[in-house]
Amino acid sequence: MAGRFGGAFGRVLQRRGSSSAPSLDLTHNIILYVEGVTVSFDGFRALNDLSLYVAPGELRCIIGPNGAGKTTMMDVITGKTRPDTGSVWFGQTLDLLTLGEPEIAQAGIGRKFQKPTVFSEHSVFENLELAMAGDKSVWKMLFARLTPEQLTRIDEVLETIGLKDHRSARAGSLSHGQKQWLEIGMLLMQDPALLLVDEPVAGMTPQETERTAELLTSLAGKHSVVVVEHDMNFVRSIARTVTVLHQGSVLAEGTIDEVQNDPKVIEVYLGEPRC
Numbered sequence: 001m002a003g004r005f006g007g008a009f010g011r012v013l014q015r016r017g018s019s020s021a022p023s024l025d026l027t028h029n030i031i032l033y034v035e036g037v038t039v040s041f042d043g044f045r046a047l048n049d050l051s052l053y054v055a056p057g058e059l060r061c062i063i064g065p066n067g068a069g070k071t072t073m074m075d076v077i078t079g080k081t082r083p084d085t086g087s088v089w090f091g092q093t094l095d096l097l098t099l100g101e102p103e104i105a106q107a108g109i110g111r112k113f114q115k116p117t118v119f120s121e122h123s124v125f126e127n128l129e130l131a132m133a134g135d136k137s138v139w140k141m142l143f144a145r146l147t148p149e150q151l152t153r154i155d156e157v158l159e160t161i162g163l164k165d166h167r168s169a170r171a172g173s174l175s176h177g178q179k180q181w182l183e184i185g186m187l188l189m190q191d192p193a194l195l196l197v198d199e200p201v202a203g204m205t206p207q208e209t210e211r212t213a214e215l216l217t218s219l220a221g222k223h224s225v226v227v228v229e230h231d232m233n234f235v236r237s238i239a240r241t242v243t244v245l246h247q248g249s250v251l252a253e254g255t256i257d258e259v260q261n262d263p264k265v266i267e268v269y270l271g272e273p274r275c
């Protein structure tokens, strides 16, 4: 990666709010490099020489038929699965393949899985407070006095996720969509530079879907956001650039109209009822 994109001149960003996080060098205006990545399971190539690049602040949608390798790609970026070959870099200088899952999260990559996982018995506010704990003791966090900055940050995130009026509600009492937003809020408490979001609108009402589109769109710019989603109407409503995966490689990339009119994409999706 470093060879291909030249030396590290210019900007080195220190992520806000996490002094122990490694610095993120965005010199070449790329936050995520996935290059030539291959992952095999018992000889079957789930990812096959996959390469893609994400710019800082970009909102990228990844689509592809079942089994295309979308989840495996997320697993490789977050350190859950190690590739056989290829490289994955976060900015110019962080080689993600040398880091474990906790270090990758600490470096500024947050992942939202499809199923929401919130602390049901705690309030919305407390969930955000707990998410701020990072590697500190959760118990200590709940009883520690919050600094004015921390309180402000929680208020900001409550505003962003649209749950200001539910701050005292028990998380378990929220609707499915609200739980998803709360979990996104919990990730935001760590201020990740890159957010990976897996099928955010599965099971949501049309109103919740619309609100989620607004939320993810509002996060882009401040964060880079990579969304894996099957719902094409949703993808159309948020995406600027869409990457289509098929058999572990990039089949097409472009605007939603470009990829939907691409004969290769049409052929792959023929008979795929979800798209």
Ligand SMILES: Nc1ncnc2c1ncn2[C@@H]1O[C@H](COP(=O)(O)OP(=O)(O)OP(=O)(O)O)[C@@H](O)[C@H]1O
Residues within 6 Å of the ligand: 041, 042, 045, 046, 064, 065, 066, 067, 068, 069, 070, 071, 072, 073
């Ligand atoms: N741990 C594993 N062991 C064996 N095969 C696996 C494993 N994980 C994934 N695969 C296979 O790799 C391929 C890619 O799977 P992956 O889950 O990444 O696809 P996907 O695009 O996320 O699919 P979906 O849209 O259905 O979630 C599939 O054929 C899957 O069966």
